[in-house]
Each structure stands twice: as C-alpha cells, then as structure tokens.
Amino acid sequence: MDSKIAALSNLRKTDWDDQLPFVTFxxxxxxxxxxxxxxxxxxxxxxxxxxxxxxEDNVTISYDDGHIKKLNQFLQK
Structure with a gap:
C-alpha cells in the first residue's frame, strides 16, 4: 500500500491522504x-x-490539418 500511495502523491508527499480513496478502491x-x-x-x-x-466501443479520431500546422509551428519555436 505504501508504494501505491507514494506513486500517486505529489513530489513533496504532502497530499498522500487525498490519494487514499483511490488506493483503497x-x-x-x-x-x-x-x-x-x-x-x-x-x-x-x-x-x-x-x-x-x-x-464507448467505437471511438473515432478526426484528422485536423489546421491543428497539425499550428502544433508544428509551436514546436519549431
């Protein structure tokens, strides 16, 4: 349990008690x-x-040329 709590906690390990419901489940x-x-x-x-x-069983992914262009421009900066 300790390792599961540590894996979900923030870097300072100050929010471990917030993670308890997730670890317990x-x-x-x-x-x-x-x-x-x-x-x-x-x-x-x-x-x-x-x-x-x-x-959902069928998930469709759309292809957006405009988004790809903007992303490439951002990555080149």
Missing part, C-alpha cells in the same frame, strides 16, 4: 493472492463498476 478491486477473490466482490456480491466500463 484499487486495492479492493484487485485480486489478492491470499483470498483469491476480489475483496469488493466479497463485500458487495458483485464486480466493481470501473470508469472503463462506460467507454
């Missing part, structure tokens, strides 16, 4: 070697709903 939504099932499933009787579960 990650821990509870992961398979554990000792218990095998996911703790979330043991507690609630179902799998957790993750943000990726709401991702």
């Amino acid at each position: 990650n821990y509870n939504a992961s398979i554990h070697s000792s218990t095998k099932p996911i703790p979330f499933e043991m507690m609630y009787g179902r799998t957790p709903i993750l943000p990726i579960d709401y991702q």
Whole structure:
C-alpha cells in the first residue's frame, strides 16, 4: 500500500491522504493472492463498476490539418 500511495502523491508527499480513496478502491478491486477473490466482490456480491466500463466501443479520431500546422509551428519555436 505504501508504494501505491507514494506513486500517486505529489513530489513533496504532502497530499498522500487525498490519494487514499483511490488506493483503497484499487486495492479492493484487485485480486489478492491470499483470498483469491476480489475483496469488493466479497463485500458487495458483485464486480466493481470501473470508469472503463462506460467507454464507448467505437471511438473515432478526426484528422485536423489546421491543428497539425499550428502544433508544428509551436514546436519549431
């Protein structure tokens, strides 16, 4: 847990307590070697709903020549 909190904290490690809900959810939504099932499933009787579960199947990416030109000009500066 310490390494997960440290990985999400800022450089000064002053916001570690803000990261606890994310670390706890990650821990509870992961398979554990000792218990095998996911703790979330043991507690609630179902799998957790993750943000990726709401991702659309078909994502289209548009191609914008104007943006590419502006980006190249910016990078050349």
